Every structure is written in structure tokens, then in C-alpha cells.
Amino acid sequence: MNAPSSPASPAPDDYQDGNALAGPLAEVFAVDVTAAVGTCAGCRRNGPLARLRLYGHAPGLVARCPDCGQVMMRLVRSPTEAWLDLHGTLSLRIALPEV
């Protein structure tokens, strides 16, 4: 793999390994994420993901901000993996049942 180098890592005792993401992500993607409110990293406007402009006639799915056109999300599905890129999304606000 040839990914760009990641930003400076936090102090070694300051992080958990990636397995700790499993629970939160399972919860996130068990809901209908199109109702989640996403904030664009480009223009900082927000709205439900259902408002995004989805370009699907491509090697992957490309979802763009309806206000500024920047790519907010990319999803590539290979036979064995999904690649999700959210670097154009500043945050996703997801309504969950009250605990």
C-alpha cells in the first residue's frame, strides 16, 4: 500500500488500537446513515446525507456536497473489502435511541 503518511501520532500511551473502533462503527452503520447530518469539510454547511449528490457511474461511489461540490464521501467495494473515505466530511451527527 502506498497511502500518504498520516499526521503525527499521539503519545504512545494516549491511544487504543483500531479494534476499539469496532463497537462504535457497528452502531453507526447499523442505522440508516442517510438520515445522519454531515458537515462538509469544504464549506462547513451541513445537512442529511440524503441531500448529497451521489455519482455512481464510476469505479466507486462519490458523494458530493450539494452546496460547494466538494467530495464528502467515497466508497469503493472490491470483492473482499470496502474502502470508505470520509476526509471531506468534518463530522457525522447520527440520531440514536436514548440510553
Added chain:
Amino acid sequence: MAVISRGFHGRRRAGGDKLPPGQYETRDFPVLSAGPTPRIDLDSWTFTVTTEAGAAHAWSWREMTALPSEQPVVDLHCVTKWSKFGTRWRGVSLDLLLADVESAAEFALVRSRGGYTTNLPLEDLLDGKAWIAFEYEGEELAPQHGGPARLLVPHLYLWKSAKWVEGIDLLLDDEPGFWETAGYNNYGDPWREQRYQGD
């Protein structure tokens, strides 16, 4: 689009040895795009090669189309599995455009209007393997197929043949592009079926 005369190019048995693994032949020209199709004014069009030292070599539309052009007839292979045989183009060879560019770069990052990028080794742009193409089947290249001009580098999967090309950065270090940072193969050789990272 011009009508291609039947039998102009020999079509061997359905695909045959012209079809890379996992591909099927289509006679359409499917339009794939990761964003809106830009409408580009020829008066403001430029193509710029930028070296690792920051030196820029730019061509206007008039300058580009006044250069000696070639008419490659090539097969196209899209990573979404269609292949199209015997497509006819007109364009300027990258050998010509890069001839007077001083660079020690080994990598290229191709940039397009709208923000699309794709990377490849610089040597894959040289030796008669790549063009800045502005005609398809005898007519000006339509916007949905990348007009007014696109990169044509047919020995790699078609996502490398960036539509609406605006420039090429020559780099000492490889810099993965739009699809190459999202799971697609860094090189993309159809004959080795290099679709995804790890293939």
C-alpha cells in the same frame, strides 16, 4: 459521433486475445464520471507540465492543436470490466510535450478540471504510450468523454486516462491520485488484472 465503417479494423473472435482477464467487449462508449461534467472554454484552456523544481511549461489550446499530432487506434479497458476495441483518436504525444522538459522525476500526477487526479510512473507516459487527445472518431472530443482534451494512456485501466486534463506534475516521489487513495491499484495494468490494491 462518427460512424465507424464496418470491418475497418479486424475484429477477431468475440474478444479473443484482445480481451484482458475479467473483461467483456462493449461497442458502446459508457460514460463514467466522479462528478459533474465541466464546460471548458477553449480561450482559457491551458495544459501545464510542472517539474519537481517548480518550472512550468504551458500550452494554450491554439498552441497544443498546432503541434504535430498522431492518430492512435487503441483498445480501451475500464476497471468496471468493459473493453472497447479499435477506438480512433487524435492527439499530441507526451514524448513531444516532455521533450524539452528538464526533470529527474520518476513519477507523474495528472490533474484535471474539477479536482480529479491520477498517478502513474513517468515512463508510462513516454515511448509512444500516451497522448493529450482532443479528437475521437474524427470529431472534437465531447465533454462527457473528457473534452476538450483528455489524457489517453490506453495500456492502463481507463481511470488513468484522466478526462478534462489540465496538467501533469512531475514528482520525485509517487503521490497516489483520486481512485488510488480509495482502494484502487496504484498501477492498474489490465493484463495483470490490477484492479484493487493488493491485486
